Amino acid sequence: MKKLITIACLVLVCLVVLILFYLNANVTIDIGESTKFSKEEVQTAVNCVIENFEKNFQGCDLKKLWYDEEKSNSEIASYMSFGRGSVNGVKEENVIILFSNFYVNGTGGPVSLNPHSPYNGWNWILIRDGKTGNWKIDDSGY
Secondary structure, three states: OHHHHHHHHHHHHHHHHHHHHHHHHOOEEEOOOOOOOOHHHHHHHHHHHHHHHHHHOOOEEEEEEEOOHHHHHHHHHHHHHHOHHHOOOOOHHHEEEEEEEEEEOOOOOOOOOOOOEEEEEEEEEEEOOOOOOOOEEEEEEO
């Protein structure tokens, strides 16, 4: 009986991994060029957003995730002057903003999103404690 339960659990885990792989297989990722961050730093931020999206945006399909340094810098200036960056003590060099397009399917997503709707240019504001710190999402939205 224990063997049967173990096999069933392994099959279930494999199915979940395959489903997550399939959902992300259709995501276009463009980390662009950067003079501020290495490719690895940007990729780590991308991974952080994808993990958060899978966990907190169930019922949504991530279509595109990208980094545009010029646009990011413009948004960072606003974040540092008028957003949480003006009060949380983060340094500008420890902020990155990624952008995404996603679709909320019929089962819906987070409560505040409209079912059967696209969301384009959604911002993901990530911060870290320092050059070697881990990225974490500080805010997201428009």
